[in-house]
Amino acid sequence: MRRHAWLIPAIGLLLSACRRRESVPPAPSPILPFDGAAAFDEVRRFVAIRPRDAATPGAERAALYLRDRLRELGVEAEVDAFADLCPVGTATFRNVIGRIPGQGKGLVILGSHYDTQAGIGAEFEGANDGGSSTGVLLELARCLAAGPARSWETWLVFFDGEEAMRRYGPADGLHGSRHMARQLAESGRAADVKAVIVLDMIGDRDLTVTVPRNGASWLISEVFESARLEGARDKFSLYPYEIGDDHDPFHQAGLPAVDLIDFHFGSGPGRNDYWHTMEDRMDKIAPESLDLVGRVALRLLARMADRVEP
């Protein structure tokens, strides 16, 4: 009898657990925490493809790699190849787009360029400039693909041709982002865009994110608040100038856009002397910096959910 006395309540518990499972919808799978070491590993593997100057075979290899890596992470992905005028004539550029479906028609774009500045050297890694944000975006793809469904669609966009061949202008630099801003306007999807969040040069061991003034002020405030909640408000500041980066074509088109960039990448505080030099290597970036920016980005998305959902 002692056995039965133990068994009957146990069976009862089991039955009630089964009933509960029938009546309550399953809990959404929790969002995976961002892993800075995994992001660092993504950067290391990605910059093995080098250099990645736009309109070269290296850039094409990088684009196909990113498409395949997104698919491995469970994200539907495609390469959008397009011709654009640049200083050497008309060239082919390739944006790589990963799409995570949402329940509504809203759209949040997370962006990073993956091309390298031309003419630095055959072994130029661009570990920080092009590499760091690309690794963070891949790790964000892993976290977001496994997380609960959002009310909006999320695009992870790897822009080609961010770097200017000679001098930034209507036919030099920002090719991928200008192309996508145009596509959004032409397809009528621009109205659905809730935010465009661009990451660039965010791997510096001495991280100081200098958010440029050209961006949506409410989104800049949300970045600072997200940084504060991650205990790193002191590493984020408003840059006193505008910065020409992939967020700008969206900002110019009137879409809410922001750029998380650390434009102090150098041998000492405030210096930028590693930028566009062979010094931009893996030994200049740190998993902790990637981790912090990844966590701030996830925090920002969570705060956006509170803000834009009905």
Ligand SMILES: [Zn+2]
């Ligand atoms: Zn650059």
